[in-house]
Amino acid sequence: MAGSPPVGRTSVSAAVNPDRLWHRHLAIARIGATGRGGVNRQALTPEDAEARRQVLAWAAARGFTASVDAIGNLFVRRAGSDPAAAPVVSGSHLDTQPTGGNFDGIFGVLAALEVLDAAEEARIQTRRPLDLVIWTNEEGARFQPTTMGSAVFAGALPLAAALDTLDGRGVSVKAALAEALAAAPVPDRRPFGFPVAAYLEAHIEQGPILEATGMTIGVVTGIQGLRWYRVEVTGEEAHAGTMPLAQRRDALLAAMEMVQGLRELMADPSDTVRFTVGRFEVQPNSPNTVCGRALFTIDFRHPHPQVLARLGDRVEAVCRAHARGCAVEVAETLHSPPTAFSPVVAGLIRAAAERHSLPYADIVSGATHDAKHLAGLCPTGMIFVPCARGISHNEAERASPADLAAGTRVLADVVVELANT
Amino acid sequence: MAGSPPVGRTSVSAAVNPDRLWHRHLAIARIGATGRGGVNRQALTPEDAEARRQVLAWAAARGFTASVDAIGNLFVRRAGSDPAAAPVVSGSHLDTQPTGGNFDGIFGVLAALEVLDAAEEARIQTRRPLDLVIWTNEEGARFQPTTMGSAVFAGALPLAAALDTLDGRGVSVKAALAEALAAAPVPDRRPFGFPVAAYLEAHIEQGPILEATGMTIGVVTGIQGLRWYRVEVTGEEAHAGTMPLAQRRDALLAAMEMVQGLRELMADPSDTVRFTVGRFEVQPNSPNTVCGRALFTIDFRHPHPQVLARLGDRVEAVCRAHARGCAVEVAETLHSPPTAFSPVVAGLIRAAAERHSLPYADIVSGATHDAKHLAGLCPTGMIFVPCARGISHNEAERASPADLAAGTRVLADVVVELANT
Numbered sequence: 001m002a003g004s005p006p007v008g009r010t011s012v013s014a015a016v017n018p019d020r021l022w023h024r025h026l027a028i029a030r031i032g033a034t035g036r037g038g039v040n041r042q043a044l045t046p047e048d049a050e051a052r053r054q055v056l057a058w059a060a061a062r063g064f065t066a067s068v069d070a071i072g073n074l075f076v077r078r079a080g081s082d083p084a085a086a087p088v089v090s091g092s093h094l095d096t097q098p099t100g101g102n103f104d105g106i107f108g109v110l111a112a113l114e115v116l117d118a119a120e121e122a123r124i125q126t127r128r129p130l131d132l133v134i135w136t137n138e139e140g141a142r143f144q145p146t147t148m149g150s151a152v153f154a155g156a157l158p159l160a161a162a163l164d165t166l167d168g169r170g171v172s173v174k175a176a177l178a179e180a181l182a183a184a185p186v187p188d189r190r191p192f193g194f195p196v197a198a199y200l201e202a203h204i205e206q207g208p209i210l211e212a213t214g215m216t217i218g219v220v221t222g223i224q225g226l227r228w229y230r231v232e233v234t235g236e237e238a239h240a241g242t243m244p245l246a247q248r249r250d251a252l253l254a255a256m257e258m259v260q261g262l263r264e265l266m267a268d269p270s271d272t273v274r275f276t277v278g279r280f281e282v283q284p285n286s287p288n289t290v291c292g293r294a295l296f297t298i299d300f301r302h303p304h305p306q307v308l309a310r311l312g313d314r315v316e317a318v319c320r321a322h323a324r325g326c327a328v329e330v331a332e333t334l335h336s337p338p339t340a341f342s343p344v345v346a347g348l349i350r351a352a353a354e355r356h357s358l359p360y361a362d363i364v365s366g367a368t369h370d371a372k373h374l375a376g377l378c379p380t381g382m383i384f385v386p387c388a389r390g391i392s393h394n395e396a397e398r399a400s401p402a403d404l405a406a407g408t409r410v411l412a413d414v415v416v417e418l419a420n421t
Numbered sequence: 422m423a424g425s426p427p428v429g430r431t432s433v434s435a436a437v438n439p440d441r442l443w444h445r446h447l448a449i450a451r452i453g454a455t456g457r458g459g460v461n462r463q464a465l466t467p468e469d470a471e472a473r474r475q476v477l478a479w480a481a482a483r484g485f486t487a488s489v490d491a492i493g494n495l496f497v498r499r500a501g502s503d504p505a506a507a508p509v510v511s512g513s514h515l516d517t518q519p520t521g522g523n524f525d526g527i528f529g530v531l532a533a534l535e536v537l538d539a540a541e542e543a544r545i546q547t548r549r550p551l552d553l554v555i556w557t558n559e560e561g562a563r564f565q566p567t568t569m570g571s572a573v574f575a576g577a578l579p580l581a582a583a584l585d586t587l588d589g590r591g592v593s594v595k596a597a598l599a600e601a602l603a604a605a606p607v608p609d610r611r612p613f614g615f616p617v618a619a620y621l622e623a624h625i626e627q628g629p630i631l632e633a634t635g636m637t638i639g640v641v642t643g644i645q646g647l648r649w650y651r652v653e654v655t656g657e658e659a660h661a662g663t664m665p666l667a668q669r670r671d672a673l674l675a676a677m678e679m680v681q682g683l684r685e686l687m688a689d690p691s692d693t694v695r696f697t698v699g700r701f702e703v704q705p706n707s708p709n710t711v712c713g714r715a716l717f718t719i720d721f722r723h724p725h726p727q728v729l730a731r732l733g734d735r736v737e738a739v740c741r742a743h744a745r746g747c748a749v750e751v752a753e754t755l756h757s758p759p760t761a762f763s764p765v766v767a768g769l770i771r772a773a774a775e776r777h778s779l780p781y782a783d784i785v786s787g788a789t790h791d792a793k794h795l796a797g798l799c800p801t802g803m804i805f806v807p808c809a810r811g812i813s814h815n816e817a818e819r820a821s822p823a824d825l826a827a828g829t830r831v832l833a834d835v836v837v838e839l840a841n842t
Contacts, residue, residue: 207663224662228708239813240697240720241645242628242787245689247811252701253684256677263674268666276661278708280673280701287649287699287718289814297708299661366663390668392660393710 101397
């Protein structure tokens with residue numbers, strides 16, 4: 001079929017099965033369940049392998065074929081009519097934070113699987129293959145960096161560097177991957193960076209905007225840019241009882257004044273700037289000793305490169321202006337420019353949401369995703385659905401079955417449409 | 422002899438030997454030396470026992486007698502003419518912080534020993550015995566609380582509680598004390614709280630005031646009061662990239678605003694208030710997660726009980742006023758009222774400094790000392806000498822031989838004068 005699929009019995013989205021989709025979420029949620037509603041299913045653990053085995057079993061029941069690349073990215077294919085055509089790829093990840101939720105990543109994988117199943121049940125023959133992908137180690141909780149699998153796939157991270165990465169116990173990605181592949185075997189091998197016609201990723205928003213504005217579908221236009229800084233402040237330890245305040249060089253107070261100065265720099269009535277001091281450590285961290293050393297991190301994000309440059313370039317000067325006689329070192333540890341997704345794909349998402357009468361709005365992703373790496377390779381888009389109060393990376397992460405189904409219907413329409421281009 | 426001793430060949434202060442005093446400091450500094458100029462000689466360690474053994478050897482060479490009480494406080498006696506008279510006691514401690522200096526405590530012990538030696542060499546017969554004391558575990562670095570030995574001596578801390586205290590490795594005071602006493606044996610036993618005619622403690626100031634004002638002798642009129650608080654702030658963890666700032670409950674920012682509010686509360690043009698936030702911890706302490714929980718401590722000191730009450734009683738309200746939607750718990754963990762030393766003893770210190778033409782000034786101790794516990798038992802005083810830039814609890818702690826000798830001369834005069842009352 002070609003062109004916009006009608007919303008009817010024979011469309012792929014009409015064949016999306018909300019009940020199956022939800023029960024698959026529940027099944028995956030049992031793997032690594034913490035007993036407090038969340039999961040601990042970190043990358044390349046036995047739990048991660050078991051979740052992959054479950055998806056492989058669902059795929060095998062349909063006769064879909066599976067393959068894996070050298071960093072463990074797992075692909076499940078529903079064949080197209082043209083074996084030479086590049087696939088439309090859709091997916092996300094199954095690994096979680098140590099106290100993770102049941103939707104971050106999982107939804108994108110299960111939605112993509114549902115699209116393949118729905119296409120099968122609706123007997124829709126696409127020209128291009130439909131590939132489901134499960135990226136390795138998106139979270140970066142056990143092995144840094146985040147989005148490891150998609151970064152290696154896209155050539156942004158050398159395979160050897162990724163394989164040599166160690167977890168906190170000294171286990172390498174290489175060793176953990178060998179174990180995970182042995183536990184969830186996939187015979188076929190896939191190269192990195194094979195031609196992809198388009199990449200789609202469905203995901204919970206991980207923020208509160210869709211819920212607060214009553215939207216069901218977030219048409220993700222891109223991923224905001226990110227700059228990270230590490231600030232070290234060195235003052236002088238002194239006795240809390242004896243040293244007059246005027247003679248102190250208190251690294252903690254200096255760091256606090258720096259943060260206050262940065263808050264003023266980053267003040268934004270539109271609430272678009274994301275400015276976070278998440279790590280903050282002091283030494284000697286003793287109640288009766290004036291702090292001699294403080295360390296803090298800055299996580300600054302914005303969708304617009306010029307704002308990222310203008311404010312980010314002033315971070316060091318603001319810190320220095322509030323040093324209170326302390327020494328200060330500011331290092332920029334990460335600079336990730338904004339990513340723009342394909343306007344064509346975004347247009348297809350909007351049109352599909354429109355056809356399904358779903359309230360939708362454009363949104364910039366605050367979090368990074370595997371889609372960031374794919375955006376340099378092919379037309380890429382993301383579909384967000386709401387999550388309760390924006391809570392994510394948290395065992396309390398929640399999304400409604402109806403929203404997950406709605407997002408999957410939009411994904412199905414867009415994937416099938418692109419697979420016929 | 423009675424009355425003020427003349428400053429001449431036969432006075433005790435004239436017999437003070439600055440060279441011996443200084444070389445004894447150097448000898449003690451070798452025990453537990455870190456190689457960076459400081460010492461690590463924590464309470465009841467083999468190093469602490471070795472330092473005591475050295476003092477016992479110097480005392481034995483003079484024929485002074487030694488005794489020890491059940492918490493390990495060590496007494497060295499030069500007999501008086503009246504065996505029934507209560508002694509004048511002077512001393513301090515030999516234990517140090519993990520990165521401690523060579524004068525904090527040590528000076529008070531060696532100055533007291535020098536007084537006994539000088540009295541011996543000047544052939545001065547006092548009516549009362551002169552007792553040197555080495556208090557156990559003043560620093561509280563290995564075993565909490567600080568001033569443990571003098572607290573038990575004065576009845577402020579039950580012996581059983583002190584003996585059951587464990588260090589970070591699970592070793593009890595009881596076990597460590599048995600080892601230390603075996604390594605530095607003292608056969609004679611002494612009861613707690615025996616009658617003391619007066620207590621004198623010489624000490625480095627541990628603050629910058631004497632040096633800054635050109636004074637050699639600080640006439641310590643008392644120890645300022647102290648209130649400690651522990652503040653726990655609970656917000657909500659959120660994704661740094663997705664959660665708009667207006668919707669966050671950032672425990673780190675709330676804690677910082679509380680500290681700023683407290684700084685405004687504690688603002689004091691006279692720079693008498695001591696206000697310190699020394700411990701500050703956040704969770705999850707991750708660069709890209711909004712802080713969900715912050716904990717900090719407040720160390721607030723002032724010489725005047727009414728200021729201690731007025732400002733201290735407002736701490737909780739100020740914290741609550743800056744909670745930014747977070748939950749806050751404020752607990753007062755310590756409330757130590759100001760200690761006033763004996764005006765009579767202070768008068769004798771002033772007079773002695775005057776006779777020696779030493780610049781002196783009244784001063785309130787910012788730090789706590791063993792003298793705090795003695796002040797409830799007997800007329801008590803302290804003599805401060807300057808230390809470089811006020812640096813203490815630090816391997817860079819420094820005091821000049823001339824200032825140490827000057828403080829010891831004043832101590833000698835006052836001790837001998839009180840020993841003839």
